[in-house]
Amino acid sequence: MxxxxxxxxxxxxxxxxxxxxxxxxxxxxxxxxxxxxxxxxxxxxxxxxxxxxxxxxxxxxxxxxxxxxxxxxxxxxxxxxxxxxxxxxxxxxxxxxxxxxxxxxxxxxxxxxxxxxxxxxxxxxxxxxxxxxxxxxxxxxxxxxxxxxxxxxxxxxxxxxxxxxxxxxxxxxxxxxxxxxxLRSSSSREILSRFLRNLKAIYTQQERWERLLGVQQRLVILLPDALEEIRDRGIALAQLDYIRPAIEDMQTYLDGTEEASDLDEIRAQIIELEEQHRHH
Incomplete structure (x- = not known):
């Protein structure tokens, strides 16, 4: 990368x-x-x-x-x-x-x-x-x-x-x-995150994971406190078979998030990735 x-x-x-x-x-x-x-x-x-x-x-x-x-x-x-x-x-x-x-x-x-x-x-x-x-x-x-x-x-x-x-x-x-x-003016950081999230939506829909990862890496840099962007980088990494970093990102999300509707889903995904990793 x-x-x-x-x-x-x-x-x-x-x-x-x-x-x-x-x-x-x-x-x-x-x-x-x-x-x-x-x-x-x-x-x-x-x-x-x-x-x-x-x-x-x-x-x-x-x-x-x-x-x-x-x-x-x-x-x-x-x-x-x-x-x-x-x-x-x-x-x-x-x-x-x-x-x-x-x-x-x-x-x-x-x-x-x-x-x-x-x-x-x-x-x-x-x-x-x-x-x-x-x-x-x-x-x-x-x-x-x-x-x-x-x-x-x-x-x-x-x-x-x-x-x-x-x-x-x-x-x-x-x-x-x-x-x-x-109608209030947006900060540069807000504008740039909206800009990146537009691209994120397009690449997710087109399932272009390599491109999506490039966007996600930038979203994580831009919004270091946004745990859901770290989670989504993990999801992109998993799609590209970067299994260890994918698990790390998902775990970071779980460790930092107390209430979210997708916690069980992410836990299940981690277990599945660990299985894959074992069989490689």
Whole structure:
């Protein structure tokens, strides 16, 4: 397993105060594209930023800058959703998104945020349920945008998008959280974990265990306290017949978890793996 890449990723995400979100997001792709040079992807982003900088002046209002950014990003460059193949993992890899101009909300948001930063727009990511959003504070108020299209969304539209999620979670009535609770800016660590969990879902569904392991290793580095990510790394390791480390991860999960619905299931899996190990 390529430890050099994992060490590099670990160095990027070790501190919350200095957390290079774009670089970390680009680096995620190295598990699938080992030859990827992160700096080359940055150079491409900088070229786009330089092009955009020529169109704005310092005294321009934020709302004007935003309009110019949106025109540049969606109309001129043609960034948008990959409607043909939403579940293509490449929709999550920034170098690929830059090449094809196609992505999912969170990957498009990261490129949009990065290019916006270059003209002084402090655009934040919002981990809205089922659809990643971006937000920008302007003197006129808060703007919430859909990163797939750049459309501004009203409170009413956002509430309509949120309601089915609240229903599914059983959060209606007296327990209903206000819309504002879902619109706060996410930390870089939160954004990156959502990014990785998207890939995790895709690779699990496609049963691409080698790829899944690459994602799981990064989730464990990113969220060292999340025992369920250690458990899931164990499950990926078991699929690839790395039996000893798989047992270790599952045991770590059991030792640290007091109440969970799957403890018996994991215990049974460990016994089965130990059997396999004995017969090898």
């Amino acid at each position: 390529p430890t050099q890449q994992l060490d590099y990723f670990a160095s990027l995400v070790s501190e919350d105060d200095h957390f290079p979100l774009t670089e970390s997001a680009i680096a995620i792709a190295q598990h699938a594209y080992p030859d990827l040079v992160v700096q080359h992807v940055f150079d491409e982003l900088d070229l786009l930023g330089d092009k955009l900088k020529q169109r704005v002046t310092h005294e321009m209002a934020g709302i004007q800058k935003l309009q110019i950014l949106k025109n540049f990003f969606y109309k001129e460059l043609g960034f948008g959703p990959n409607r043909n193949d939403y579940y293509d993992p490449n929709n999550s890899y920034l170098h690929s998104v830059l090449e094809t101009r196609r992505g999912i909300p969170i990957s498009l948001a990261l490129v949009f945020m990065e290019i916006g930063q270059q003209i002084g727009l402090n655009i934040k990511g919002v981990s809205f349920p089922n659809h990643f959003m971006v937000r920008l504070s302007l003197p006129q108020g808060e703007v919430i945008l859909d990163p797939l299209t750049g459309t501004s969304l009203s409170k009413e539209e956002l509430q309509q998008m949120l309601d089915p999620y609240l229903d599914a979670q059983g959060y209606r009535g007296e327990y209903q959280l206000p819309l504002s609770a879902f």
